[in-house]
Amino acid sequence: MIYLDYQATTPLAPEARAAMLRWLAGPDEGAGDPGGFANPSSTHKAGRAAAAAVEVARDQVAALLPRGGRLFFTSGATEALNWALFRGAEAMPGGVAGLSIEHAASLQCLERLNAAILPVGADGVALPPDPALIPENGIVAAMLVNNEVGTIQPVADFADAAHAKHSLLLCDAVQAYGRVAIPDGADLIALSAHKIHGPKGIGALWVRDGVDLPPFMVGGAQELGMRSGTVSPALCAGFGAAAALAAERFDADAAHAERLWSLAMDMLPEWTLNGSAERRYHGNLNIRREGVNGLRLMSDARDIAFSLGSACGSGSGKVSHVLRAMGVAEADARASIRLGWGRYTSEQALRDGLNAIKAAARLQGVN
Structure with a gap:
């Protein structure tokens, strides 16, 4: 199978796997090695x-983020976003606002909080902040790179608008972390390890110094008293190794994504790009073709791993809320597919995958 679904998840880096194994091992009493399985809250040597x-x-992990904040490990970005929005709304009771194209992990929180929904343009980029929609002493959620169409949002502008009204800016940086620079203006930043070649089951919430965010989970006061639950050293080590590798390979990974983007653009001239070509991360390609049924395309090109949009909603049968927010017609939305690539995608694999997708489109009478 050719894997072109990097926005859903990324392959585990060998370096991350190696870092994890030490902290999964049991004791070797003959060698005097206690292993790495101990509870990090224990006070003995192994702990x-x-x-x-x-x-x-x-x-x-924090090395790729702005200075002047604390990083708390979570079970993933969903928990981090729920924590930031629900507990943040308690601490900052003036109201909540968020972009219409936020990931469901944020958007469903926004809906429960009766948030003001901030619009985007047809290019998938948020419109300039409207002061009338920005809450006073509240929270504004603005993702950095959209998970479905890859567009880069003007987070710094929304941070300025939020701060002008004494509100906090929450940035979902899941698709951006390790790929594009994180702006300095955010007060809360949510991350996920498995989007940067780390393990699933771990994410993080970065909290700017001075921000008083109540704990989301209580019980054992782990994670500096802010997030109870036994921390997994193996998952943390895998996340850390993946982050260190992303920092080391930042320029090389970006250049590789650009080469693959150029190749895809050359091979798909008949397809229409969803979202801005310039204000986007070029490892995400969301495209449509008149006459194509995206769901059938996935079935006919079953040896190619790609998606119709967010992995969380691909099986729902619903039209992408991101494409709807951009004003894309339902028929065009159903003719859209999302392709994603990255560090371990070869040019030949992308070429073969795109040829297979084009062949599947021809089965639908689209040349």
Whole structure:
């Protein structure tokens, strides 16, 4: 199978896997090795070693974020976003606003909080902040890179607008982290390890110094007293190693994504791009073709892994809320597909995958 669904998840980096194995091992009493399985909250030697590994990982993940904040590990970005919005709304009771194209993990929180929904243009980029929609002493949610169409949002503008009204800016940086620079203006930043070649089951919430965010989970006061639950040193180590690798390969990965983008553009001149070509991350290609049924295309090109949009909603049968927010007609939305590539995608694999997709389109009478 050719994997072109990097927005859904990324392959685990060998370096991340190697970093995890040490903290999954049991004791080898004959060699005097206690292994790495200990609880990092324990005060004995093995527990302290596990705790130290968590802190190394924390520093590695935080190195790609603005200075002047604290990083808390979570079970994933969904938990981080729920924490930031629900507990943030308690601390900042003036109201909530968020972009119409936010991931469902944010959007469903926004709906429950009766948030003001901020519009985007036909290019998938948020319109300039309307002060009338920005709450006073509240929270504004603005993702950095959209997960479905790859457009880069003017987060710094929304941070300025939020701060002008004494509100906080929450940035969903899941698709941006390790790929594009994170702006300095955010007060809360949500991350996910498995989008940067780390393991599933772990994410993080970065909280700017001075922001008083109540805990989301209570019980054992782990994670600096802010997020109870036993921390997994193995997952933290995998996240940290993936982050360190992303920092090391930042320029090389970006250049590789650009080469693959150019190849795809050359091979798909008949397809229409959804969203801005300039204000986007070029490892995400969301396209449509008149006469194509995207769902059938996936079935006919079953040896190619791609999607119709967010992995969380691909099986629902509903038209993408992102494309709807951009004003894309329903027929065009159903003719749209999302392709994603990255570090481990070869040019030949992309070429073969695109040829297979084009062949599947021809089965629908589209040349």
